[in-house]
Amino acid sequence: MKKLHAAGLSANAIAKKLGVSQSTVSRWAKQDGLRFDRTRTAEAVAAHTIDLAAARTRLAEKMAARAEQLLDSLDGEYLVYSFGGRDNTYSEHLLKKPPVEVVRNAVTTAGITFDKLTRIVEKDPDVSGAQSVVQSLEAGILAAAEALRQPETSADSE
Template identity: 35%
Template sequence: MARARPITDEDKRRVRDLHAAGESRNAIAKAIGRSGATVSKIADELELSFDREAVRAATEAKVADARARRAALMLDLLDDAARLRAQLWTPHTYVDHGGKDFVREVWTQPEPTAQDKLKLMQATATAANTSMKLEEHDTGAGGVDGAKSMLGALAAGLQAAYDQLPPDGDAGD
């Protein structure tokens, strides 16, 4: 097993200089040929810190971008669900390439067959459910927290109703 290379005064000097130049921990590690953990160890020893505000801001921007993309997808899925459902009640054209001579036959029915309606309903439900799950993800609705919130509101409502009851002796005897 290889032993770790000792930290030298040159390593410390370079970390201090690169840190002062505003380089990130990983950029310093790459520049001096050491691991990020070693650079962190040197920085701690030199009482240097790496500003995480830029990373935090970039992460928040990525999260906001992902939320916006999910919101757009959620709306697209709702549109898809509506378009799929509308197909249940519109004329549907069928094409058959059957027979031994592969004769193409085309016909239109006033509505899709029951089997095709089932498939359309399944696709509609999938699009609608996926849209709702995206909304729940971003709003925090549903799940354990949603259930706790609902139960808390129910308990508060029951307590308020109980508080309005007349005392035992005043029931209009």
């Protein structure tokens, strides 16, 4: 084992070559006062950590964009439709604004997204870009909540 270690093989490579477990190789190395270079392992872990952070950021951006689209869709007219009756007929009606339950669901969805994005921001300390995304999402949620607080009149529902 000492010759293999001196040749620069990893504990895993030595274990495979000798047909023993990696823990056995580690135990033998410890008894002989040998240490394995863990630089490549540390670099791989660091690279994987960076990849995961990048994936979280991409997901956060997608979540924020969808939540913003959802909130923006509340600003216009809202089409309601149905299929039904014996002949399975289609009917539709265009409302001046979305019904209260639609607004409530959109604001709730955006709130959940905001909560998730906040957790991502807390997990990745260097997220200066993500903070602006969260801040703009917060502004959208507050605006939608304000719209939800305004009483719906019967003329608005028609």
